[in-house]
Each structure stands twice: as C-alpha cells, then as structure tokens.
Amino acid sequence: MxxxxxxxxxxxxxxxxxxxxxxxLIIFVGxxxxxxxxxxxxxxxFTGGFAVNLELAxxxxxxxxxxxxxxxxxxxxxxxxxQVRELNPSHQLRVLLSTSLENPGKIFADMPxxxxxxxxxxxxxxxxxxxxxxxxxxxxxxxxAPSSLPQLHTEWSNMSGQMSDSMRNQAxxxxxxxxxxxFFYIMFRxxxxxxxAAIICLLHDVFITLGFMGLLHLFGAPIQVDLNTIAALMTxxxxxxxxxxxxxxxxxxxxxxxxxxSLPHLVNQALNATLSRTTITSSTTLLVLLALVCLGGSxxxxxxxxxxxxVIFGTLSSWFIASPLMLYFNRREVSEMExxxx
Numbered sequence: 001m002x003x004x005x006x007x008x009x010x011x012x013x014x015x016x017x018x019x020x021x022x023x024x025l026i027i028f029v030g031x032x033x034x035x036x037x038x039x040x041x042x043x044x045x046f047t048g049g050f051a052v053n054l055e056l057a058x059x060x061x062x063x064x065x066x067x068x069x070x071x072x073x074x075x076x077x078x079x080x081x082x083q084v085r086e087l088n089p090s091h092q093l094r095v096l097l098s099t100s101l102e103n104p105g106k107i108f109a110d111m112p113x114x115x116x117x118x119x120x121x122x123x124x125x126x127x128x129x130x131x132x133x134x135x136x137x138x139x140x141x142x143x144x145a146p147s148s149l150p151q152l153h154t155e156w157s158n159m160s161g162q163m164s165d166s167m168r169n170q171a172x173x174x175x176x177x178x179x180x181x182x183f184f185y186i187m188f189r190x191x192x193x194x195x196x197a198a199i200i201c202l203l204h205d206v207f208i209t210l211g212f213m214g215l216l217h218l219f220g221a222p223i224q225v226d227l228n229t230i231a232a233l234m235t236x237x238x239x240x241x242x243x244x245x246x247x248x249x250x251x252x253x254x255x256x257x258x259x260x261x262s263l264p265h266l267v268n269q270a271l272n273a274t275l276s277r278t279t280i281t282s283s284t285t286l287l288v289l290l291a292l293v294c295l296g297g298s299x300x301x302x303x304x305x306x307x308x309x310x311v312i313f314g315t316l317s318s319w320f321i322a323s324p325l326m327l328y329f330n331r332r333e334v335s336e337m338e339x340x341x342x
Contacts, residue, residue, distance in 0.1 A: 012271045012319050013264055013327075019320035023208055023313075030211025033218045040080055040100060041217050043226030044159065046168050050097040052130060053087070053155040057143040064091050064142075069298065071140035072133070076107060079222040079298055091145075095133065096159075107132065124153040171230045175206070178237060186245070193333055194248050197325035198241065201317050205240045206233055208317075209310045216305075223302050232306035239285070240314030244322045247274050251323070263330060267323045275319075282315040 034041055056064050065086040072082045072095075083096040101108040111128045124130050130153070134144060144152065179199060187195035210233075216223055250270040258266060289311065292304035 009272055010275070011268065013268050013324060016320050016324035019316070020324075023204060023317075023321065026215070027204075027207045027211045030214040031207070032214075034210060034214030037214065037217055041214065041223075041225055043080075043224035043229070044083060044096050044098050045226040047099060048159045049099050050101075050129060051157050051159055052095050052097075052133065052152075054093050054095060054137075054152075055145040055148040056091045056093065056137075057145045058091050062090070065093055065299075066297070067140070067142060068093055068095065068137060071137050071142055074140065075136040077101070080224050097129075097133070122149050122152065124149070124156070127153060127156055130156050171227065174230070175233070175237075178234060179203070182237075182241060186248075190248055190252060193326055193329035194252075196329055197322055198244050198248070200325055201244055201322040202237050202240060204317055204321055205236055205310060205314045208313050209233065209236060209306060212309050212313070213306065221305075222298075223305055226302070228303045229306050232303050232310065235307060236310030236314055239311060240318060243278050243282075243315060243318035246277065247271060247318055247323060248326070250274050251326070264327060267327060271319055271323060278315060278318065282311060285311055 039047070054068075056068075061067070065084045069082065069084045072084075073079065081098040081101055085094040085096070087094055100106065102111075103109060108129055114126050115128055117126050120126055124134075137144070179202065182202065183195050183199050186198050210225070213223055213225065213229075247270055250273055251267055254266040254270055255263070286308065289304050289308040292300055293308055296304055
C-alpha cells in the first residue's frame with residue numbers, strides 16, 4: 001500500500017476550488033444551525049447548571065457512575081442534560097444537571113426553588129430538584145449513604161453564568177495564544193506566506209469541526225461543546241499542523257533544489273511525495289478514534305467524535321486548503337514585488 005501511494009500523481013490543486021466551496025458550505029450552514037441550537041449545543045461548562053456531590057451506599061455491584069447516569073436517563077433526561085463525574089473513592093460522585101431542564105415541558109419546569117415542608121426530616125427534602133434526583137436514583141436501586149443525608153443540602157449548588165463566561169473566555173484566550181505561538185514559529189522557521197496559510201488552515205479546521213458538530217446536533221447526535229471539546233480542538237490543531245508542516249517542509253526543500261521549476265508543480269509534487277506518510281498516520285489514528293467512538297462509552301464519546309471529525313478534516317485541509325492558500329499568498333507577494341520594481 002505504501003509503495004502504491006508513493007507512486008501516485010494525484011492532481012491535488014485541481015480540486016482546491018471544490019474543496020473550498022464544500023468547506024465554506026459546511027462552515028456557514030453548520031455554523032448557522034449551531035447558533036440556532038446554542039442553548040442545547042453548549043455544554044454545562046459554558047451555560048451553567050446545577051451540581052450536587054453525592055455519596056452512595058456501597059454495594060457489590062459497583063460501577064456507580066454509569067448506574068447513576070443510566071438511572072437519570074431512564075427518568076427522561078438526555079445525555080446532553082446530565083453529566084456524572086466519578087470522584088475518589090468511586091462511590092462518591094458529582095452529578096451535573098443542565099439549566100435546560102427548567103425550560104417549558106422539562107422536568108424542572110415551574111419547580112419552586114424551595115418548598116416549605118413542615119414534616120421534612122432532612123433539610124435537602126425542601127429542595128424539590130434535589131429530591132427529584134434522589135427519587136430517580138432510588139427508583140433504580142441506588143441509595144444515598146445515610147451518614148451524608150443531614151448535610152446533603154449543602155452539596156447542592158448552582159453553576160452561575162458568570163463562572164461559565166469565565167470558562168468560555170479562558171478557552172478562547174487559550175486558543176488565541178496557541179494560534180499566535182504557531183504563527184510566529186512558522187514565520188520564523190519558514191516564511192510569512194507559509195505562516196499565514198497555516199494559520200488560516202488551522203482556523204478552517206476549528207470552524208469546520210464546529211460547523212459539522214452543529215449539523216450532527218441538528219440530526220440528534222448526543223454531542224455538545226464543552227471543555228472536553230476545547231481539549232479536542234487543541235489536539236486537532238496540533239495534529240493538523242504536523243501534517244501541514246511536513247508538506248511545507250517538503251515544498252521548501254523542492255524550491256531550493258529546483259528553483260526554476262513552476263511552484264504549483266512543486267507543490268503538487270510535494271503533496272504526492274508526502275501522501276504515503278500522511279495517509280498511513282491518519283488512518284491508524286482514525287482506527288483508534290473509531291474504536292473509542294463505538295466502544296468507549298458516553299464519558300469519552302464527545303471527545304472521541306470531535307477528534308474523529310477534526311482528524312478527517314484536518315488531513316483533507318493539509319492537502320486541499322493549506323497549499324493552495326500558500327500559492328495564493330505567494331502570487332500576492334510576487335505581484336507586490338513586481339509593482340515595486342516597476
């Protein structure tokens with residue numbers, strides 16, 4: 001297979017315009033639907049919600065986190081509306097519930113913040129949302145440790161929108177710092193035309209992944225934008241950049257070895273020369289990610305799916321987006337030099 005790929009002479013540049021059109025459609029159409037569905041697409045890390053720390057009574061069955069998640073899903077919640085995080089020891093859990101549960105028609109709709117129960121044994125019983133959560137767990141054989149009941153009401157909290165805004169801003173700052181560092185490194189290591197092409201290509205990878213997530217969410221895929229998604233996007237940036245740098249390095253070598261040759265010809269030659277390495281690396285990565293999507297369970301599903309989408313589009317963008325962009329900026333550079341000379 002490696003020898004077959006190495007011997008290929010695929011005309012990558014001929015398909016650059018269709019690639020740009022398809023990418024633009026996915027970004028704009030997917031982005032539109034993502035904005036329309038932002039209330040459900042954004043995870044609790046960015047929208048806020050309710051959180052409670054629970055200590056379950058230990059039993060021989062174990063697997064407390066997955067059992068709690070299944071119990072809540074069985075009561076009508078969706079995977080976008082609940083997250084269960086395992087603490088240490090494993091029977092101590094943090095349950096996160098989305099604010100979308102307060103929307104009309106949802107479970108928490110029209111629930112008061114607190115009830116005035118005169119016969120309440122424990123203070124938590126005056127919190128109807130917490131009481132509903134415990135009832136849902138008890139209906140599936142999950143009991144709260146009796147020793148934690150007197151102070152259970154103190155474990156319930158609201159994740160404010162202000163905290164969520166802070167997380168969103170920190171995530172954006174992290175992405176901007178990463179892009180700036182990449183830009184200056186490539187400009188130092190190569191040239192400006194390579195650096196600006198690589199940055200635009202990486203921005204494309206981020207936006208097309210988010211756009212595709214919007215389309216998947218439209219068709220009911222259990223996927224959300226949360227801090228795991230940001231981690232996946234950062235990983236995608238690094239993965240895609242690796243492919244782009246390999247191609248750009250080969251283009252630069254060919255430019256030094258064959259200075260009179262046509263640059264588009266050298267670019268296409270470099271893309272075919274690196275095709276074997278890129279294809280094999282991406283294929284092995286995709287196999288692992290596909291296994292995680294299918295077999296990894298709900299805790300890693302969103303991360304693995306975003307990575308799968310990003311690796312596919314990141315690999316394609318290294319072939320059909322980055323190099324044509326470099327050629328475009330090279331033509332602009334040559335045109336400006338000719339104008340200065342004349």
